[in-house]
Amino acid sequence: MTTSPIKSVLIVDDSRVARILIRNIILSIHPHWIITEAVNGKEAIERVRVETPNYVTMDYNMPDINGIEAAQQILQYAPRTIIALFTANVQANTHAQAEKLGIGFVDKPVTVERINQALAYFDSRS
Amino acid sequence: MTLHISDIQKNALIEIFNIGVGQAANSLSQIVGEVITPSVPTIAILHSDDQADAISTITRKPRICAVSQDFTGGFDARAFLIFPEGKTREIVRRMLGESVSADELSKMEQEALCEIGNIILNSCSSALSDILHISFHSSIPAYHLGFADEILFAHSANNDDLLILCHIDFSIPSARSDGYLVFLLSPPSFNMLTRQVEQFLLGID
Numbered sequence: 001m002t003t004s005p006i007k008s009v010l011i012v013d014d015s016r017v018a019r020i021l022i023r024n025i026i027l028s029i030h031p032h033w034i035i036t037e038a039v040n041g042k043e044a045i046e047r048v049r050v051e052t053p054n055y056v057t058m059d060y061n062m063p064d065i066n067g068i069e070a071a072q073q074i075l076q077y078a079p080r081t082i083i084a085l086f087t088a089n090v091q092a093n094t095h096a097q098a099e100k101l102g103i104g105f106v107d108k109p110v111t112v113e114r115i116n117q118a119l120a121y122f123d124s125r126s
Numbered sequence: 127m128t129l130h131i132s133d134i135q136k137n138a139l140i141e142i143f144n145i146g147v148g149q150a151a152n153s154l155s156q157i158v159g160e161v162i163t164p165s166v167p168t169i170a171i172l173h174s175d176d177q178a179d180a181i182s183t184i185t186r187k188p189r190i191c192a193v194s195q196d197f198t199g200g201f202d203a204r205a206f207l208i209f210p211e212g213k214t215r216e217i218v219r220r221m222l223g224e225s226v227s228a229d230e231l232s233k234m235e236q237e238a239l240c241e242i243g244n245i246i247l248n249s250c251s252s253a254l255s256d257i258l259h260i261s262f263h264s265s266i267p268a269y270h271l272g273f274a275d276e277i278l279f280a281h282s283a284n285n286d287d288l289l290i291l292c293h294i295d296f297s298i299p300s301a302r303s304d305g306y307l308v309f310l311l312s313p314p315s316f317n318m319l320t321r322q323v324e325q326f327l328l329g330i331d
């Protein structure tokens with residue numbers, strides 16, 4: 001049995017329910033990973049400065065600044081952060097913005113399949 | 127303001143909403159973990175005088191639980207995902223799974239419904255966006271519980287607002303509940319939408 005290295009994930013979502021779902025599914029797959037949470041884009045920007053997580057799951061539709069804007073700011077000072085946008089907003093232009101920024105794109109709702117998709121993306125970029 | 131929609135435009139709108147509703151149903155199916163078969167949407171364009179009666183017909187109950195989001199962009203609309211009052215607990219329970227206690231479930235019900243509304247309303251608007259080649263910005267979802275007419279028209283700035291009633295029967299067997307989608311548009315927004323539908327029809331002609 002191989003043991004995967006412990007990684008840290010910052011979950012950014014204004015919905016507590018979405019955060020719980022993402023956290024529970026990640027921990028069911030990687031019980032030893034370190035999970036932290038931010039409830040909006042601004043908090044995420046601050047947390048990445050302090051915690052330097054390996055991976056970030058980023059909601060799109062949040063108060064103040066959206067997930068794309070938050071990811072943009074994070075990548076300016078922490079360009080090695082691997083970010084996947086989690087969103088129900090699957091409009092082509094949102095997809096294009098994520099692609100331009102070089103971040104992953106995962107459709108909501110949060111399911112085991114979608115989390116696996118995000119984890120595969122994180123793994124491919126590590 | 128004169129409002130008119132031709133039969134072909136109405137047919138196109140039904141087809142566009144049908145695709146949007148299909149995506150929304152797919153999202154809801156993933157949330158509750160069971161097959162959701164939506165009915166073909168029926169679209170009615172209602173003026174203010176007819177709206178109160180229409181709401182009772184839609185929901186079959188005077189009190190509803192709703193999540194709303196404002197969409198701005200290609201056209202502006204307030205969209206509602208509606209469930210009859212008292213029919214949402216099972217949907218939320220299925221979303222959160224068995225690990226959440228009844229007490230926690232009760233505390234998180236509103237937030238969970240907002241997340242469900244966000245996913246479903248965005249699924250639908252994303253389909254409209256892709257088909258009509260327009261983009262939308264969506265607001266943060268808001269939760270409402272109360273009488274249908276008060277909720278739907280509480281923030282309507284103009285009594286002339288139209289109700290584009292996209293009535294779908296989101297039948298959820300385990301929850302013994304139906305869900306409904308309603309879009310509220312002002313007359314200028316309605317005209318923007320019909321222009322975009324016209325462009326869509328020219329594109330497929």
